[in-house]
Each structure stands twice: as structure tokens, then as C-alpha cells.
Amino acid sequence: MSTGKQLAGLLLLTTALTIPGVALAQGTVGESGTDAEGSTQQPQGDESVAAPEEEAEISIPGGGGEIIVTGRRTRDVTRSSTQVVSVLTSEQIARTGEGDIAGALGRVTGLSVQGQGFVYVRGLGDRYSLALLNGLPLPSPQPLSRVVPLDIFPTDVIASSLVQKTYSANFPGEFGGGVINLTTRAIPDESFFEISAGISGDEQTTFSTGNDYYGSDFDWFGFDDGTRNAPPALREFFASGLRMSDVEVDQQAIAKQLGNPNLLVTQKVEELPVNWSASLTAGTSFPAFGDGRFGVIATAGISNKWRNRSIISQSPISTDLDLGTDFRKFVTDNRILVNGLLGFGLEVGDHRFRWTNLYIRDTLKQTRHALGEDLLDNDTEFVQDTSWYERQLIDSQLVAELEFGALDIDLRGGYAQTRREAPYEYSFTYVRTNNENDPLGDIFVNVLDRQRGSGSVTFSHLKEELWYGGVDIGYALTDWLRLTAGYAYTDTDRYSERREFLFDADSGFEDAVGTLRPDLLLGDAIIEYYDIGLIETTQSDPAFAAALEIHAGYLQSRINPIEGLTIDLGVRYEDAKQSVNPVEVFATPTNSGSSTLLKNDYYLPAGTITWEITDSLQARISGSKTIARPQFRELIFQTYYDPETGRQYNGNPFLVDSELTNYEARLEYYFGQGNRVSLAGFYKDIDKPIEVYSSFSDNVQIASFANAPSAKLHGAELEFQHNYDLLDWGGWFETKRIVTVANYTYTDSKIEVGPDDTTLIFPGGERPATNYFRDGVPLTGQSDHLVNVQLGLEDVDRLQQFTMLFSYASERVTARGTASLPDIVEDPGLRVDFVYRQGLDLFRVPVELKLEARNIFGRDHYEFQSNGTNRIEINTYEVGQSFALSLSAKF
Numbered sequence: 001m002s003t004g005k006q007l008a009g010l011l012l013l014t015t016a017l018t019i020p021g022v023a024l025a026q027g028t029v030g031e032s033g034t035d036a037e038g039s040t041q042q043p044q045g046d047e048s049v050a051a052p053e054e055e056a057e058i059s060i061p062g063g064g065g066e067i068i069v070t071g072r073r074t075r076d077v078t079r080s081s082t083q084v085v086s087v088l089t090s091e092q093i094a095r096t097g098e099g100d101i102a103g104a105l106g107r108v109t110g111l112s113v114q115g116q117g118f119v120y121v122r123g124l125g126d127r128y129s130l131a132l133l134n135g136l137p138l139p140s141p142q143p144l145s146r147v148v149p150l151d152i153f154p155t156d157v158i159a160s161s162l163v164q165k166t167y168s169a170n171f172p173g174e175f176g177g178g179v180i181n182l183t184t185r186a187i188p189d190e191s192f193f194e195i196s197a198g199i200s201g202d203e204q205t206t207f208s209t210g211n212d213y214y215g216s217d218f219d220w221f222g223f224d225d226g227t228r229n230a231p232p233a234l235r236e237f238f239a240s241g242l243r244m245s246d247v248e249v250d251q252q253a254i255a256k257q258l259g260n261p262n263l264l265v266t267q268k269v270e271e272l273p274v275n276w277s278a279s280l281t282a283g284t285s286f287p288a289f290g291d292g293r294f295g296v297i298a299t300a301g302i303s304n305k306w307r308n309r310s311i312i313s314q315s316p317i318s319t320d321l322d323l324g325t326d327f328r329k330f331v332t333d334n335r336i337l338v339n340g341l342l343g344f345g346l347e348v349g350d351h352r353f354r355w356t357n358l359y360i361r362d363t364l365k366q367t368r369h370a371l372g373e374d375l376l377d378n379d380t381e382f383v384q385d386t387s388w389y390e391r392q393l394i395d396s397q398l399v400a401e402l403e404f405g406a407l408d409i410d411l412r413g414g415y416a417q418t419r420r421e422a423p424y425e426y427s428f429t430y431v432r433t434n435n436e437n438d439p440l441g442d443i444f445v446n447v448l449d450r451q452r453g454s455g456s457v458t459f460s461h462l463k464e465e466l467w468y469g470g471v472d473i474g475y476a477l478t479d480w481l482r483l484t485a486g487y488a489y490t491d492t493d494r495y496s497e498r499r500e501f502l503f504d505a506d507s508g509f510e511d512a513v514g515t516l517r518p519d520l521l522l523g524d525a526i527i528e529y530y531d532i533g534l535i536e537t538t539q540s541d542p543a544f545a546a547a548l549e550i551h552a553g554y555l556q557s558r559i560n561p562i563e564g565l566t567i568d569l570g571v572r573y574e575d576a577k578q579s580v581n582p583v584e585v586f587a588t589p590t591n592s593g594s595s596t597l598l599k600n601d602y603y604l605p606a607g608t609i610t611w612e613i614t615d616s617l618q619a620r621i622s623g624s625k626t627i628a629r630p631q632f633r634e635l636i637f638q639t640y641y642d643p644e645t646g647r648q649y650n651g652n653p654f655l656v657d658s659e660l661t662n663y664e665a666r667l668e669y670y671f672g673q674g675n676r677v678s679l680a681g682f683y684k685d686i687d688k689p690i691e692v693y694s695s696f697s698d699n700v701q702i703a704s705f706a707n708a709p710s711a712k713l714h715g716a717e718l719e720f721q722h723n724y725d726l727l728d729w730g731g732w733f734e735t736k737r738i739v740t741v742a743n744y745t746y747t748d749s750k751i752e753v754g755p756d757d758t759t760l761i762f763p764g765g766e767r768p769a770t771n772y773f774r775d776g777v778p779l780t781g782q783s784d785h786l787v788n789v790q791l792g793l794e795d796v797d798r799l800q801q802f803t804m805l806f807s808y809a810s811e812r813v814t815a816r817g818t819a820s821l822p823d824i825v826e827d828p829g830l831r832v833d834f835v836y837r838q839g840l841d842l843f844r845v846p847v848e849l850k851l852e853a854r855n856i857f858g859r860d861h862y863e864f865q866s867n868g869t870n871r872i873e874i875n876t877y878e879v880g881q882s883f884a885l886s887l888s889a890k891f
Helices: 003-027 090-096 101-105 232-240 251-256 524-529 731-735
Strands: 053-062 065-074 085-088 111-114 118-121 129-133 158-164 178-184 192-202 210-213 266-269 275-288 292-316 323-348 351-374 379-404 407-432 454-476 481-504 533-536 543-559 565-582 596-612 617-628 639-642 647-650 658-670 676-687 690-697 700-707 710-725 736-752 758-761 765-768 785-795 800-809 812-815 824-826 829-842 845-854 863-866 871-873 882-890
Touching (some): 085 090, 090 101, 090 158, 090 785, 090 800, 090 829, 101 111, 118 129, 118 178, 192 845, 232 251, 251 524, 251 533, 275 323, 292 871, 700 758, 731 736
Parallel strands (some): 129 178, 647 700
Antiparallel strands (some): 053 065, 085 158, 158 178, 192 882, 210 266, 275 292, 292 323, 323 351, 351 379, 379 407, 407 454, 454 481, 481 533, 481 543, 543 565, 596 617, 617 658, 676 710, 690 700, 710 736, 758 765, 812 824, 824 863, 829 845, 845 882, 863 871
């Protein structure tokens, strides 16, 4: 064979060796991108986790001397990073079959998903987690959280996710449990067009009876056609600066415009429809600027899903858990998710530029009926609620990554905005006295007097804006020392307003009229005849404005003193100013709440040592200090109603930052392609953790927040992954392999409260901490045991996968019990899913078929209080099995 042919063949070989690295760069991305030598770098836009490479040199004799061709193969990113990371590639996400990224992350070691898409890392609540998109921060549309819920991110716009559990100085200091970095789909090397569609349903909902209300013509699309705009009389009232109690306000004129039947009249739907979804994705790239390349990628998707819940909701009046109320709530949710992504990329030489634009709109239309006993008043109540919640995220990011030999300069900046709109939250309560002496004692009546029935409507609005920017400069001083320095700036502003109005009838309102349905109760003639007016319950605290401005700088070094030993050391300085202030919306000022201003600066050191003991075994040890700040609504003494849990919350202006000290030790053993086992132990000491406690006001349970004195958390993680080829089995099994992925996390946390410890409560000031916290109880949201197992059979030559997924979480506290009442506990239990993926060739078009069966054994949702003898259900309902079918074709 000639030298030329040998060279050509070896060049093909090196190309084949390099392609996996390119694929990884498109599918595995992390905020702390690892460079080609394994160092953890500052956020770099949608920079992929570039795994370290091992060189293989082949000498080819030539006429003019020896030619060296160097091939490179990519190693495991989890192994090569200088920090403890878990990576979910696009293929791993697809294997789980999850429709949103929160569900996929729930399979990662030490992670659990709770509430409305919030990811908990190692039992620490969402306040201790940091969510990033392409390495850059995100605002939140949630009133009770500064962390964006991850269930709004569909998997068709996310290429990969990286979870880093040990702190490094290039990250923001609010890093308690870990950072979750989502990476959007990258610019393609080749033009493509992909279309997908799917249907799904569950046994509790699909083709079953549900409730709904008309709303507007565009509700199915997640948008309102203007029906839910505030009516003219109410808009004029808002603009006037008057109070509802002022004589100048025409209350009846406003009330007449709030009785729209399309928003008030609930309807029984005999058969709820099948859930459906569809998406389109396209991309292309072409040469530009000589040897450069320019690319574009765009995606758009929509999903429309229904969910029924028949909830047992009870409340206690004593430590014996005697019932105060006993209700059955039937809730029908219609959730519509619309998303779009438009990205541009340019590569010129060693320089890369990215401009990414993301739009997500998550809409929930909810109809709720509740029937139950108020045992304190000895009557029966029927409650009807209708509501509409819009959550919207707009994010635009611009990143430049410049390489000049040993010098790297990364520039990034952007703007993000979230909104939450909740117009026309209606609630109507009808009461049956069950009194034999009452002529209407066996009939449900609403006389709008709040003693025997009530009616209310609420308008709320939240807007949060985030500007961010930063620069990172990295330089390799020697072969064994690399320094990186950076600066980051974030400026977050939030405005939140909630206006609730009670319909108020005079004493002459007749009981017989109170039997009418809500839209007739608010008819023009009845409003005029009975002089129905309005009372604003939020008049003392209708709105607040919040801000968080952070200037941060860091210095980080990666040192390789000897072969196989890597030392990552760094320190971050953060100067932050956080404020929450009540907003005066009325022309005549009033003292409507307490302002909060937190100004703190911190030096946050971090270090990780990685030692490659052998070619297959490595050890890590790390230590760091981090912080957790109070969330905006937690700092304002205003009432907020959570529609998911049905609970009320009040903030506490006396909250302060929590400070964490973190330690971890880890052993990792790698054997064969993609096979590994690891064992880790971790410990955290938290000073002044923020915890939820409960109290009663007028027999209504209200949750609030306070700093507990301290808490400690420790635990261990075991992770195993193994691929076993079935080549020797022959026949159909010749191209198959068994994939086993399993992880187990044990976590133990304890709040520490001494008899002399105090905490600050608003109003009231300093109080004994033992009045609100019990010594030795776990942190809220923490399960002692988390288990995930994936057992799969898949083809190595074509797309064919059979995957069983098992997930288990032990009991966890969701809220503290009031006074001496037991805590409210959730019991997630065991959930079993099955996902089948099959590649097909239809009319010469590659098609993927996916079948899913979820919650196969019908694990239900349990949330309760128990004193060991008695148990009451707080938020318990059947979940049932669900099934899904989808097809996607790529052209």
C-alpha cells in the first residue's frame, strides 16, 4: 500500500475518532464547561462540555521524513471534570421519555422533583439550588420562588443538562445543594427539518367526566382573546388611586362588569379529550467569512394536557387530630405549554459567537369544586373556583468565546423577563346550615355576607426582569498551572401586585336569591336592587417591588503538580444588595407594610482535589462556603394563596441570609465503555436556614417563614452504570445490549434548636425558636432515601430501546405543623414507568416511534398529618396510570 493511501486511511480513522467529541459537544453542555484538559471554566453561553481528550500518535514513514497523525478520543465528562458533575445528554433524556426537563432530572443521583417542577438537590429545597440556561441566570415567574420551575422547559428545546454538586468559584454564591445548567440545542453541522406529534392520557382524566368553563375562544392555545382584560370601570378605579371605600367610587358599576358568565359558569364535560402535543425543529449552516461557518436553529412546540384530581382535604383542631374541616375537592386542570427557540451561531477560526433567544408560555386553566363539612360551624359548604394562570419567559443571550493561543476571553450578556398573570380568580362559597328550624337549612345558599356564603374575585400580576453580563479571562501560565479570573453582574427587579375584592350584600339580601348560580347572583338587576358593593381585602398591602443587585469577581486556579493529581482552588467575592418594599398604589399614602434591605458581602472559597489513583480509579475531596438568600415574597408581609396546595403564605421582613459550609469525599471506578461505579459522602452545616412554619388565623392555616438557629445535613450517594453486550447470544440478541443505571442517595438532616435560641418573627420581633421549630426534625423537602433504577434492552446498530424505570422516595416534610401539631408529610413511594423507542423507515424518511406507560402500579399522591395514632389527609388524591404515543420524523 502506498504512503498516500496509508495516510488517507489514517485520516479517516482520526476523523472517526474525533466525531464522538463533536457529538458530545452538541449534546452535552454544562455551565461549568470543562476545557480540553479537564478544568472547570466560567459559564460560556451555550458552550458544550468539551470532554478531555487522550492523544494516540501513529508514525507514517514518508519520503521527506516521518509524518505524525494524531487521533483523539473523548473520555467520560463525569470522570474528567475537576468537580462532581452528572450529565444528562440528549440521548439519556430521550431514554427516560420525559416530556419536560424536570422529569428527566428526577432520575439523576440525589435529585428529586417536588411541587410545581422544582428540583431538590440532596434533600435541600429549591432555595438551595441554582438553575441556569446556557450558563446564564434565569428569572422566575413564581411568586414563592426566585428559582425558575424546570417543568416549563420541554425536552425538545434542551439538548443536555449538567448538574454540579460541588461548588467552584466561577459559579454564583447561592449554591447550597448544586447548580443545574440547561443547554439549548446547538447550531447543526448539516441542514435538517424535524416534525413530531404525540397523544397521551391517564385513567383519572382521559374520556372521564371533568369540569371546565368557557373562558375565551383562544383558551385551547394558552392565550386569552381579551375576555380576561380588566373591565373599564375597574381599570378606571386602578388608575384613580382611590380606595374602594372612598365615596367617589361607584362600587356597583364595577361589580356589574365583574359578572361575565363565560368566566363564572362551570360546565360538566362528559368526556375530557386526549392530551396532544406537536413540535417543529429546523436548522442549517453554511460557510461564512472564508473558513468560518454560520448557522441557524429554530424550534416551536405546543402541548395541551388535562388532569383530574379528586382530593381529600382535611384540617385538624387539636393535637389528637380531631377534624375541624373535612372536604372533597374535584379539580380539573387544563395546561397549555407553548415554546419557541431561535438561535444563531458563528465560528471564525478559534472564535465562536452565539445569540440564543427563547420563549416559553405556560398556561393553566383551572376549575375547582369542593364539598365538605365545617365541623366548627356545624354546616356544609360548597365552593366553586375558576382561575387562569399565565407564566411566560423571554430570554435573549449573546456570548462570544475568543481564543488566542493560551489566552481565552469569554464575554456574555443578556436580558430575561418573566411574567405571571392571574386575572379573574373567582371563588364562591355556598353554605347549607343543616338546621331543621331554618326553612332553607337543607339548601345551599350564598347571601354574600361572609357568614352564610361569600364571593370574591382577584387580579394578580408579577413581572421580573433580569439584566446580566460578565467576562472571563483564562491563561495557561505553564503546563501545570492555569489561572482564570472573571467578573459577573446581575440586576434583578420584580414587581408583584395582588388585588382581591369581596362582593358585599346588605342585610336585606334574601336567602332564596342566594340559591342562584354565581353569574345570576352578580346580575345587574340583583346588584342594583340589593345594593351589592365591593370590599378590597388587600387594601393594606396590594403590591411590592423587589430588587437584587450583585457584583461578583472570582479568581480560580487549576494546578497539576504531578501526573494524575489536579487541584482546583478558587475564591469568589460577592457584594449584594437585596430590597423588598411595599408599593403605594393609592393617592393618599398609608403605612402598608414593612420594608427590607439586606446588604452583605462575602468571600466564598472553594477547593477540589482530584487524584487519579489508577487508570480506572480516582478520588475526590472538596470543601467550600456558600450562601442562600431569602426569596422576594418571603420578605414581604403580604398574603399569597398557592393554587397548587391551597395554602396561604405570609412573608417575614426579618429574614436573613443562610450560610453553608460544604464538604464531600468521593471514589469513582470506571471499567469499560461507559461503565462506572461511584461512592460519595457529603456533609453540610447550615447557619440560619430558612424554614416554613404554620399558624392559625380565624381558623385558617397560614404558613410563614423564619430563620431556624442551625441545621446539619449529611449523607451518601451510590451510583452504578453498566452496559452488557449480548453479542454471544447470537440471533436477534447479536446487536443488543443490556443497560443498567442505578443510584441511591441517603440523606439525614436535623434542625438544631436549643432552649435559649431565638428567632425573629413579624410582627412581634424576637421570639423563642422552640415556639416555631422542634429540635432534631428534618429540613422540609428532604427524603431519607432516594432510589432510581433504569433497566434497558437496546440495539447498538439502530434505534430500538426497551426501558423500565423505577423511582422511589421516602417520606418528606412539606410544611411544619402549627404549634404542637405534627408536621405535614408527603409520601411519594415507588413509581414504575416503561418507555419503548423504535426507529422506523417510512417512505425513506427516518421516523421514531415512542410508547410510554407511566405509574404502572398506580401510585397515588399522599400528603397527611399523623401523630402515630390518628392520621388526617391534607392533600391526598388518586393519580392512576398514564399512557403516551408519539412519532417524530427527521428530513
